[in-house]
Amino acid sequence: MHKFESRTVEKSRALRGEIMVPGDKSISHRAIMFASLAKGESRVRGLLRGEDCLSTLKAFQSMGIEVVESGTDELIIQGRGLDGLQEPADLIDCGNSGTTMRLMSGILAAQPFFSVLTGDQYLRQRPMGRVIKPLAAMGAKILGRAGNSKAPLAIDGGGLKPTEYRSPVASAQVKSALLLAGMQIEGTTIVYEPHLSRDHSERMLRYFGAEIESFAGGARVTGPVSLTGREVEVPGDISSAAFFLVAGLIVPDSELLLKNVGVNPTRSGIIDILQQMGGSIELLNRRELSGEPVADLLVKSSDLHGIEIGGELVPRAIDEFPVVSVAAAFADGVTTIRDAKELRVKETDRIAAICATLGKLGARIEPREEGMRITGGLPLCGGTVSSYGDHRIAMSMAVAALQTTAAVKIEDSGCTATSFPGFWELLIAIQG
Numbered sequence: 001m002h003k004f005e006s007r008t009v010e011k012s013r014a015l016r017g018e019i020m021v022p023g024d025k026s027i028s029h030r031a032i033m034f035a036s037l038a039k040g041e042s043r044v045r046g047l048l049r050g051e052d053c054l055s056t057l058k059a060f061q062s063m064g065i066e067v068v069e070s071g072t073d074e075l076i077i078q079g080r081g082l083d084g085l086q087e088p089a090d091l092i093d094c095g096n097s098g099t100t101m102r103l104m105s106g107i108l109a110a111q112p113f114f115s116v117l118t119g120d121q122y123l124r125q126r127p128m129g130r131v132i133k134p135l136a137a138m139g140a141k142i143l144g145r146a147g148n149s150k151a152p153l154a155i156d157g158g159g160l161k162p163t164e165y166r167s168p169v170a171s172a173q174v175k176s177a178l179l180l181a182g183m184q185i186e187g188t189t190i191v192y193e194p195h196l197s198r199d200h201s202e203r204m205l206r207y208f209g210a211e212i213e214s215f216a217g218g219a220r221v222t223g224p225v226s227l228t229g230r231e232v233e234v235p236g237d238i239s240s241a242a243f244f245l246v247a248g249l250i251v252p253d254s255e256l257l258l259k260n261v262g263v264n265p266t267r268s269g270i271i272d273i274l275q276q277m278g279g280s281i282e283l284l285n286r287r288e289l290s291g292e293p294v295a296d297l298l299v300k301s302s303d304l305h306g307i308e309i310g311g312e313l314v315p316r317a318i319d320e321f322p323v324v325s326v327a328a329a330f331a332d333g334v335t336t337i338r339d340a341k342e343l344r345v346k347e348t349d350r351i352a353a354i355c356a357t358l359g360k361l362g363a364r365i366e367p368r369e370e371g372m373r374i375t376g377g378l379p380l381c382g383g384t385v386s387s388y389g390d391h392r393i394a395m396s397m398a399v400a401a402l403q404t405t406a407a408v409k410i411e412d413s414g415c416t417a418t419s420f421p422g423f424w425e426l427l428i429a430i431q432g
């Protein structure tokens with residue numbers, strides 16, 4: 001449980017420095033999962049030690065996986081293969097992490113034992129039918145609260161057959177849950193999605209030796225796959241970098257170099273959005289780390305203008321809309337966000353939370369069923385806002401506060417530990 005602390009952030013002078021953001025959350029979850037399911041030892045460097053990923057780590061430890069720390073930033077995971085997990089003796093607590101719960105549902109649906117997944121008050125409200133239904137169509141026996149739609153989920157694993165599933169939502173968690181079930185059983189499982197969602201599962205499974213194919217409308221795996229322990233370097237999280245990209249753009253005379261950030265095209269929508277808004281962001285030193293593209297990002301303060309955002313750009317920036325909205329509030333003109341209904345079922349209803357928080361600071365922002373309309377360029381005032389227990393709302397408010405006319409107090413700010421331990425310290429460090 002987070003400490004219900006609060007933080008006050010004041011208007012900042014120019015931001016300067018070279019910074020590293022913590023490891024990518026999505027990639028860290030997958031590194032723990034696939035290293036555990038691989039045969040032999042994996043060494044993972046740069047893993048995010050946020051609460052979400054620690055939930056995944058504890059889940060595998062509770063199923064008999066041995067994990068040791070080595071040196072300052074390396075975790076050694078002794079994988080036991082697809083059939084090496086043991087039945088957990090207790091509930092698996094996924095905390096606040098939707099990725100843990102949905103991906104574990106797919107993994108555990110194919111394991112020959114009983115398991116129960118639960119989570120915090122927010123996660124227990126989030127829709128799980130989107131993975132339960134297609135997994136049930138593969139023969140999975142999963143029972144959940146609220147007519148099989150919410151956690152806790154009880155899973156009586158085993159007895160699956162492959163499927164071909166057309167997902168109504170572009171969701172990497174849904175896609176991954178099915179691929180992770182399908183990869184453990186005989187036959188070919190195919191998942192189609194309306195727009196390409198993040199492809200970290202496909203990339204990392206390939207990196208661990210699985211035959212898995214990505215194509216324009218989805219992905220296909222033929223199981224059972226054989227995964228072999230590897231060395232994994234986790235890049236910095238572009239979703240965490242996003243807060244500093246927007247901070248660097250909106251605070252005058254700023255220049256920040258964000259080193260070693262993952263720029264996978266299924267995740268880099270935030271760079272496209274901010275560049276389209278007139279932001280100066282350069283990608284330097286492009287390279288590849290463990291199958292993932294990486295770059296250093298140089299951001300300089302810029303005059304931003306409003307744009308229209310929708311379509312395939314939405315899943316490519318799905319976690320960044322809280323901070324995109326902050327950029328829009330400081331941009332000249334109108335920004336319209338469409339096709340973003342998924343924001344309603346994130347850690348909180350983010351359309352409601354963004355409108356409430358930014359609105360309280362004086363922004364002109366109107367909710368839409370599937371997005372928002374923001375008229376930017378008006379000065380934002382100080383005040384007290386709640387994070388609604390959502391890490392990305394807390395950090396977005398901190399970024400906005402760097403340019404408000406008076407201080408902003410952010411209540412329930414401890415939730416930043418979900419994805420970004422050290423956020424507040426880094427925010428102070430770049431203010432010189």
Ligand code: S3P
Nearest residue numbers: 026099170171172173174318319
């Ligand atoms: C994630 C997928 C996305 C994203 C979440 C992490 C993942 O969720 O919002 O923060 O690691 O697969 P959806 O699959 O629900 O879009």
